[in-house]
Amino acid sequence: MPVAKNSYMYEMIRTELTDAIGAEYVCTCDDDRLGHSIDYYWIPEMWHDRGMETPKPDFIVHPGSAEDVSKIMKIANQYHIPVTPWGGGSGSQGGALPVYEGIILDTKRMNRIVRIDKQALTVTCQTGIIARHLEWQCNKQGVSTMHLPASIACATIGGFLAHRGTGVLSTKYGKIEDMVMSLEVVTPTGEIIRTLPVPRHASGPDLTMLFLGSEGTLGVITEVTLKIHPMPEAREFRAYVFPDFHTAMSAGAELMRSRLQPCAMRLYDETETLTYVSRVFGKTLDKGAYLVFGFDGKKDIVDLQMKYARQIMEEQFHGEDYGSQGGMDWWKNKYKFFYPGFMFHIPQAFGTLDTVATFSDIENVYWAMKNTVRENFPQARFIGHFSHWYEWGCMLYARFIFEEKDVPKDPREAAALYNRVWDLAIRAAIANGGVINEHHGVGLKLGRYMKDLYGPAMPVLEGIKKQFDPNNIMNPGKMGFKGL
Amino acid sequence: MNIEKYPDAVRNCRFCFMCRHLSAVGNVTFTEADTPRIRAAMIYGAMLHPEWWRNPEYIDMLYRSDLSRNCTRHCVNHYDENALNIAARTDIVEMGLAPEAVKALRDELAATESWQTAGRGGVLYFIDPYTAEAKTDEVFAAVMKKAGKEYAAIRGGCIGRALEVLGYAPDAKQALEKFAAAVGQTGAKTLVVSNPAAYEMLKNGPARFGVGFPVTVMHTSEYLLTLDLAVVRPAGGLYYLESDYLRNYNELPFPHELLKKLGAEERHFGADRDWLGVPDQQESFTCGEGAVVLPKLYPELVKKLAAYVEKQADDPENDRIVVASPYTKLVLKKYTALRAETLEETVLAAL
Numbered sequence: 001m002p003v004a005k006n007s008y009m010y011e012m013i014r015t016e017l018t019d020a021i022g023a024e025y026v027c028t029c030d031d032d033r034l035g036h037s038i039d040y041y042w043i044p045e046m047w048h049d050r051g052m053e054t055p056k057p058d059f060i061v062h063p064g065s066a067e068d069v070s071k072i073m074k075i076a077n078q079y080h081i082p083v084t085p086w087g088g089g090s091g092s093q094g095g096a097l098p099v100y101e102g103i104i105l106d107t108k109r110m111n112r113i114v115r116i117d118k119q120a121l122t123v124t125c126q127t128g129i130i131a132r133h134l135e136w137q138c139n140k141q142g143v144s145t146m147h148l149p150a151s152i153a154c155a156t157i158g159g160f161l162a163h164r165g166t167g168v169l170s171t172k173y174g175k176i177e178d179m180v181m182s183l184e185v186v187t188p189t190g191e192i193i194r195t196l197p198v199p200r201h202a203s204g205p206d207l208t209m210l211f212l213g214s215e216g217t218l219g220v221i222t223e224v225t226l227k228i229h230p231m232p233e234a235r236e237f238r239a240y241v242f243p244d245f246h247t248a249m250s251a252g253a254e255l256m257r258s259r260l261q262p263c264a265m266r267l268y269d270e271t272e273t274l275t276y277v278s279r280v281f282g283k284t285l286d287k288g289a290y291l292v293f294g295f296d297g298k299k300d301i302v303d304l305q306m307k308y309a310r311q312i313m314e315e316q317f318h319g320e321d322y323g324s325q326g327g328m329d330w331w332k333n334k335y336k337f338f339y340p341g342f343m344f345h346i347p348q349a350f351g352t353l354d355t356v357a358t359f360s361d362i363e364n365v366y367w368a369m370k371n372t373v374r375e376n377f378p379q380a381r382f383i384g385h386f387s388h389w390y391e392w393g394c395m396l397y398a399r400f401i402f403e404e405k406d407v408p409k410d411p412r413e414a415a416a417l418y419n420r421v422w423d424l425a426i427r428a429a430i431a432n433g434g435v436i437n438e439h440h441g442v443g444l445k446l447g448r449y450m451k452d453l454y455g456p457a458m459p460v461l462e463g464i465k466k467q468f469d470p471n472n473i474m475n476p477g478k479m480g481f482k483g484l
Numbered sequence: 485m486n487i488e489k490y491p492d493a494v495r496n497c498r499f500c501f502m503c504r505h506l507s508a509v510g511n512v513t514f515t516e517a518d519t520p521r522i523r524a525a526m527i528y529g530a531m532l533h534p535e536w537w538r539n540p541e542y543i544d545m546l547y548r549s550d551l552s553r554n555c556t557r558h559c560v561n562h563y564d565e566n567a568l569n570i571a572a573r574t575d576i577v578e579m580g581l582a583p584e585a586v587k588a589l590r591d592e593l594a595a596t597e598s599w600q601t602a603g604r605g606g607v608l609y610f611i612d613p614y615t616a617e618a619k620t621d622e623v624f625a626a627v628m629k630k631a632g633k634e635y636a637a638i639r640g641g642c643i644g645r646a647l648e649v650l651g652y653a654p655d656a657k658q659a660l661e662k663f664a665a666a667v668g669q670t671g672a673k674t675l676v677v678s679n680p681a682a683y684e685m686l687k688n689g690p691a692r693f694g695v696g697f698p699v700t701v702m703h704t705s706e707y708l709l710t711l712d713l714a715v716v717r718p719a720g721g722l723y724y725l726e727s728d729y730l731r732n733y734n735e736l737p738f739p740h741e742l743l744k745k746l747g748a749e750e751r752h753f754g755a756d757r758d759w760l761g762v763p764d765q766q767e768s769f770t771c772g773e774g775a776v777v778l779p780k781l782y783p784e785l786v787k788k789l790a791a792y793v794e795k796q797a798d799d800p801e802n803d804r805i806v807v808a809s810p811y812t813k814l815v816l817k818k819y820t821a822l823r824a825e826t827l828e829e830t831v832l833a834a835l
Binding site: 027029032034035038049133140153154334337339342 | 495496498499500501502503504505506514515516517520521522525528529532533539541542544545554559560561626656754755756757759760761
């Protein structure tokens with residue numbers, strides 16, 4: 001439970017935390033409390049924008065090791081204080097918000113690279129390292145994690161592990177869960193455990209996977225070993241514009257079914273091509289759906305794969321070829337989409353309704369979500385692109401946007417409108433074979449749909465949570481788990 | 485209020501994470517508050533809740549910033565959170581809410597003005613306290629002697645940048661005016677400056693404050709490029725640490741051009757890359773050059789910034805590190821094992 005700041009209990013707990021990890025690493029300052037009260041979720045941003053008080057932690061701790069984390073867990077268990085892990089704070093789902101106050105466990109001090117193993121091609125690091133910093137250090141050694149999401153500059157590796165993040169090269173190199181070899185985890189009761197050193201085995205169930213996507217509800221991931229890759233000799237992109245989104249989707253799906261191995265592929269629907277891609281590229285794309293893909297690796301293999309991919313795009317689906325320059329425009333500008341001025345921003349209301357489904361279902365999911373938004377919120381815009389492609393289907397990164405004039409001034413009414421969009425759109429996705437999220441996680445925003453998604457399997461997850469965290473101190477109220 | 489001049493930075497930086505990895509102070513304190521995002525969010529909050537200005541912890545957060553301006557350089561729209569921060573500090577001072585340590589430092593800076601000149605010639609060299617402490621003026625003198633050039637020098641006070649970053653805009657303007665008058669009396673045509681912070685104030689401060697400035701201002705690197713220097717010992721392999729003021733505030737190409745002229749083979753310091761993976765010094769490795777007087781207010785923080793720089797070196801005890809800023813050299817010498825030298829020293833060694 002929260003501890004009143006003017007009580008002597010507060011001072012007693014602060015003393016214990018200080019004794020455990022050092023005074024320098026226990027903060028109760030208002031500036032840092034403010035810093036941990038707003039993440040990238042629209043609701044706290046809007047709350048702050050409207051001058052409302054955002055929930056703040058009582059204590060912010062900066063552990064430097066698994067041992068420090070263990071000590072913090074034991075203290076938190078002793079006093080039944082909620083602990084919310086915080087990496088870069090750039091999550092869009094409210095997963096790191098201290099909604100019940102208590103302790104924010106900021107992992108960023110745990111930023112050490114333990115080892116780059118060039119024989120096994122793995123890197124072992126603490127999880128508080130900002131992903132961009134890890135990638136830079138790997139690049140300096142001539143290797144790459146190949147995990148290059150738009151949030152690479154601000155999110156920590158732990159954040160990606162906690163909510164199963166995905167980078168732009170996912171089609172070849174996988175989501176973060178495909179990149180993990182093993183984990184070190186501090187459980188809610190303070191035990192430091194390690195999962196098996198390799199991800200492929202027949203030695204019982206996969207404990208590593210249990211923690212990936214657990215969003216700080218089952219413990220704190222303190223160290224990880226990730227696969228790394230040599231820097232590719234060549235990486236080339238090519239873009240096509242198709243008359244409509246359906247044709248472009250068919251071409252993209254065919255490329256995946258061909259079992260060629262693109263490193264990335266992205267398809268923008270007609271609306272997003274017209275309104276967004278054009279603006280970011282500074283070029284006019286006034287009709288159709290823009291599809292870009294690329295290959296990387298040995299130059300001659302890249303060329304060969306590109307040759308077959310072009311046959312699919314041009315001979316089978318008659319795409320208008322925008323050439324390699326059209327593809328490189330995307331690669332060079334891929335992060336620009338997320339900077340202010342290009343990214344949607346308060347006072348707009350906006351959200352990413354990302355989901356994933358098989359090729360059999362994905363277009364139905366798209367139309368179900370789009371029609372739901374269009375019919376129920378005619379004042380909103382709906383745009384979508386398909387970011388991450390797998391052998392069996394792809395991810396839909398759909399967004400709704402309300403302009404300032406259509407967003408209620410009252411923050412409670414604004415929140416109600418916002419939540420209603422999610423209620424209807426997410427349920428439409430689930431009903432058509434989608435899931436509630438592909439790479440942003442569940443957090444606070446989507447927790448209430450977990451029962452819809454998992455049905456009778458939800459008590460299994462709840463049982464696991466209870467087993468790991470008997471006092472319910474770890475990130476309570478998130479991922480559909482019980483609050484305080 | 486002064487902060488109202490920067491609505492774009494307030495509205496956009498407050499919810500943006502895209503330069504988080506470049507926050508020099510944030511990367512050593514690990515606190516969320518030490519980022520442009522939270523500084524802007526706090527300033528926005530204070531616009532709605534003026535009582536926030538009275539919270540010393542919020543004020544402290546603003547004064548801790550290194551003001552390197554690499555966030556602005558990185559941002560695709562170049563929103564200027566540094567300028568917003570300085571505007572907020574100015575508002576804090578105008579409200580009478582400056583911390584005691586800041587007030588004391590202001591008094592110290594304002595009391596030092598007593599301009600003295602020595603030497604003769606159309607070129608005037610400015611010696612600020614950091615330039616003097618690092619003995620960069622002596623090195624410059626040796627270079628000029630080798631080049632057979634006469635020059636005059638001026639020293640003896642604060643030209644206003646330190647006062648400006650602390651939030652004392654009128655004092656900064658007054659200091660600049662006095663310096664302009666002193667320079668005017670020398671009859672010099674060109675003012676050469678080694679310290680990048682001073683360069684910024686003298687190059688752009690006159691327009692910012694509406695002060696007439698009687699001479700052409702050149703950074704040492706620009707000026708030395710105009711001389712016919714005979715390089716007898718090519719500089720060879722070295723690492724150049726970008727200056728906040730020369731690069732992020734002014735985009736000056738001259739340090740690199742000078743190093744090239746000296747026969748230097750520049751190596752990439754640190755590990756940072758641009759969006760396409762090309763080595764590019766995006767981080768600030770100046771140890772707080774942008775904030776000018778950070779060691780006076782936050783010496784422990786400066787020590788951490790220096791340790792961070794040392795950690796980036798390939799071979800800390802043997803790498804040859806060249807900096808433009810005498811300030812950065814002094815900090816690195818004090819707190820690390822790095823072999824740091826100024827551009828002027830690199831020039832002298834090559835002649």
